Amino acid sequence: xxxxxxxxxxxxxxxxxxxxxxxxxxxxxxxxxxxxxxxxxxxxxxxxxxxxxxxxxxxxxxxxxxxxxxxxxxxxxxxxxxxxxxxxxxxxxxxxxxxxxxxxxxxxxxxxxxxxxxxxxxxxxxxxxxxxxxxxxxxxxxxxxxxxxxxxxxxxxxxxxxxxxxxxxxxxxxxxxxxxxxxxxxxxxxxxxxxxxxxxxxxxxxxxxxxxxxxxxxxxxxxxxxxxxxxxxxxxxxxxxxxx
Amino acid sequence: xxxxxxxxxxxxxxxxxxxxxxxxxxxxxxxxxxxxxxxxxxxxxxxxxxxxxxxxxxxxxxxxxxxxxxxxxxxxxxxxxxxxxxxxxxxxxxxxxxxxxxxxxxxxxxxxxxxxxxxxxxxxxxxxxxxxxxxxxxxxxxxxxxxxxxxxxxxxxxxxxxxxxxxxxxxxxxxxxxxxxxxxxxxxxxxxxxxxxxxxxxxxxxxxxxxxxxxxxxxxxxxxxxxxxxxxxxxxxxxxxxxxxxxxxxxxxxxxxxxxxxxxxxxxxxxxxxxxxxxxxxxxxxxxxxxxxxxxxxxxxxxxxxxxxxxxxxxxxxxxxxxxxxxxxxxxxxxxxxxxxxxxxxxxxxxxxxxxxxxxxxxxxxxxxxxxxxxxxxxxxxxxxxxxxxxxxxxxxxxxxxxxxxxxxxxxxxxx
Numbered sequence: 001x002x003x004x005x006x007x008x009x010x011x012x013x014x015x016x017x018x019x020x021x022x023x024x025x026x027x028x029x030x031x032x033x034x035x036x037x038x039x040x041x042x043x044x045x046x047x048x049x050x051x052x053x054x055x056x057x058x059x060x061x062x063x064x065x066x067x068x069x070x071x072x073x074x075x076x077x078x079x080x081x082x083x084x085x086x087x088x089x090x091x092x093x094x095x096x097x098x099x100x101x102x103x104x105x106x107x108x109x110x111x112x113x114x115x116x117x118x119x120x121x122x123x124x125x126x127x128x129x130x131x132x133x134x135x136x137x138x139x140x141x142x143x144x145x146x147x148x149x150x151x152x153x154x155x156x157x158x159x160x161x162x163x164x165x166x167x168x169x170x171x172x173x174x175x176x177x178x179x180x181x182x183x184x185x186x187x188x189x190x191x192x193x194x195x196x197x198x199x200x201x202x203x204x205x206x207x208x209x210x211x212x213x214x215x216x217x218x219x220x221x222x223x224x225x226x227x228x229x230x231x232x233x234x235x236x237x238x239x240x241x242x243x244x
Numbered sequence: 245x246x247x248x249x250x251x252x253x254x255x256x257x258x259x260x261x262x263x264x265x266x267x268x269x270x271x272x273x274x275x276x277x278x279x280x281x282x283x284x285x286x287x288x289x290x291x292x293x294x295x296x297x298x299x300x301x302x303x304x305x306x307x308x309x310x311x312x313x314x315x316x317x318x319x320x321x322x323x324x325x326x327x328x329x330x331x332x333x334x335x336x337x338x339x340x341x342x343x344x345x346x347x348x349x350x351x352x353x354x355x356x357x358x359x360x361x362x363x364x365x366x367x368x369x370x371x372x373x374x375x376x377x378x379x380x381x382x383x384x385x386x387x388x389x390x391x392x393x394x395x396x397x398x399x400x401x402x403x404x405x406x407x408x409x410x411x412x413x414x415x416x417x418x419x420x421x422x423x424x425x426x427x428x429x430x431x432x433x434x435x436x437x438x439x440x441x442x443x444x445x446x447x448x449x450x451x452x453x454x455x456x457x458x459x460x461x462x463x464x465x466x467x468x469x470x471x472x473x474x475x476x477x478x479x480x481x482x483x484x485x486x487x488x489x490x491x492x493x494x495x496x497x498x499x500x501x502x503x504x505x506x507x508x509x510x511x512x513x514x515x516x517x518x519x520x521x522x523x524x525x526x527x528x529x530x531x532x533x534x535x536x537x538x539x540x541x542x543x544x545x546x547x548x549x550x551x552x553x554x555x556x557x558x559x560x561x562x563x564x565x566x567x568x569x570x571x572x573x574x575x576x577x578x579x580x581x582x583x584x585x586x587x588x589x590x591x592x593x594x595x596x597x598x599x600x601x602x603x604x605x606x607x608x609x610x611x612x613x614x615x616x617x618x619x620x621x622x623x624x625x626x627x628x629x630x631x632x633x634x635x636x637x638x639x640x641x642x643x644x645x646x647x648x649x650x651x652x653x654x655x656x657x658x659x660x
Contacts, residue, residue, distance in 0.1 A: 073571075073572060073654050074653075093577055094576045094578075097575060098574065100571075100574050101574020102574070112568075125254075125570070126573045128251060129247070129251070129575055129576075129579065130247075131246050131247030132250075133250075
């Protein structure tokens with residue numbers, strides 16, 4: 001149980017910006033041997049800049065499939081997906097890789113840091129793929145790590161950091177390319193409740209700084225931090241509405 | 245373009261971190277490549293060594309000399325056609341020289357008669373057996389390139405007069421007189437006294453088989469006085485232009501037929517031998533070494549390549565989640581492909597360097613232990629083995645790296 005630290009009444013809600021994600025009538029089919037699994041059966045959702053969105057649903061609801069879709073890791077079987085006005089549904093692998101690199105910051109449940117690289121090197125990785133020169137890479141990565149409170153841990157390797165610190169490195173890595181959205185998959189799932197609260201507070205701070213956040217979770221307490229919750233069930237959107 | 249450069253730098257960094265983290269595994273994997281590189285470089289070293297040794301040895305013989313002899317070098321199957329040939333007479337050399345003088349623009353410079361036999365040489369208590377004894381004229385000095393350690397060769401007067409003087413090979417002189425000067429000492433050659441007037445500087449041996457320093461050179465007339473020349477002699481003919489050996493050979497054949505008064509249509513009753521024949525005999529040996537070396541190299545590189553392919557597959561499997569993460573962060577297919585290719589190539593390159601180091605050590609050790617065996621290490625071997633290493637890495641790393649680059653990021657991220 002993660003109690004909300006911020007009283008709802010005093011929460012800041014930023015006005016929604018331009019449309020970033022436009023999904024309409026998206027379906028996704030998987031062939032599992034003889035069986036065809038309908039992971040998504042026609043999902044439509046629009047996400048704007050400056051939103052703080054939670055996607056919820058029990059396992060098997062299509063939550064993970066939707067997240068992969070939003071993260072441009074996967075493309076829909078049918079339906080429309082536009083990211084900043086660009087048609088993602090018809091993109092090839094390398095084009096998707098470029099979109100992920102520039103527009104999306106991933107935060108994983110298991111942190112997914114490179115074990116033998118320092119915090120700094122981990123945060124620099126997306127900048128390498130973006131083609132930044134070494135000096136600028138380093139400067140931006142240091143700024144991102146300072147922003148998440150790890151300015152003194154630049155040269156520590158993941159196994160020299162606590163779970164909370166590792167997730168902060170991952171968040172810095174997600175932020176470093178100034179993406180359009182931050183996509184977090186169960187960001188507190190591998191953390192104790194106290195550290196989880198800290199991470200959610202950091203998310204709140206990032207939101208207030210003007211980032212767009214999408215958190216995928218099955219925990220009500222995590223979802224409550226968001227300003228809008230989309231609930232999925234059996235591959236369909238069950239509900240979609242503001243929290244307050 | 246810049247992006248590719250940064251990706252490559254990152255790939256090399258990751259590759260070396262990976263190798264450092266799995267030292268034992270990397271070394272074991274590189275073993276096949278190490279053996280392959282040692283084989284290829286040793287083979288190259290051996291062949292080059294033979295070549296260099298051979299060229300050096302030929303230079304000792306004089307690489308601008310034709311040999312008029314009864315028998316061809318390298319053996320014949322129809323020996324009966326040769327056995328009845330008249331022996332080569334030292335006098336034939338004088339006749340040849342007269343013909344050479346009369347021929348304008350002759351390609352032949354001088355003909356020198358040479359009779360040989362084995363003798364023991366004694367000085368006081370010291371004795372050297374099996375000394376290669378040569379009876380020749382003063383023109384012999386024009387054939388050999390060697391310097392004199394001390395003294396000189398006999399002159400025309402001494403040669404014509406059959407004076408009992410001799411020139412010793414370096415090893416003979418050293419065995420008989422150690423550090424003392426040999427000049428004006430008397431030695432017994434085949435039981436007959438000769439005065440030493442010169443010692444040839446140390447020359448080494450022909451392919452490590454036949455020492456040029458184990459010889460004694462006498463005036464032909466003195467040689468004939470004491471030793472039998474019934475078996476015949478040989479005539480060495482120096483030519484004027486090394487690049488026109490075939491023409492010189494033709495001229496010499498004509499001149500020799502005149503000396504022998506052979507009729508047109510009659511087969512030559514002598515043979516003209518040249519060093520080219522030696523080279524031809526050496527080629528199969530070199531080819532044999534090259535073939536065996538290639539086989540061993542190919543085999544060990546094949547085994548090494550399979551090992552590296554295997555370890556790269558393992559590496560891809562182990563780091564499936566990392567591949568997923570990298571793809572999520574924006575790595576393209578090319579990036580992942582290059583990363584694993586570079587890892588495979590790096591292991592091969594390390595194997596290549598270790599192999600080169602081992603070969604270098606071996607060559608130094610062999611050179612120090614057996615100075616007679618010609619071995620030589622060359623820069624081109626370094627480049628060849630590096631190229632072979634890189635190629636092995638690319639070939640063996642490609643399949644697993646290709647597989648990694650094609651992984652579905654969703655599947656890779658879910659992999660535990």
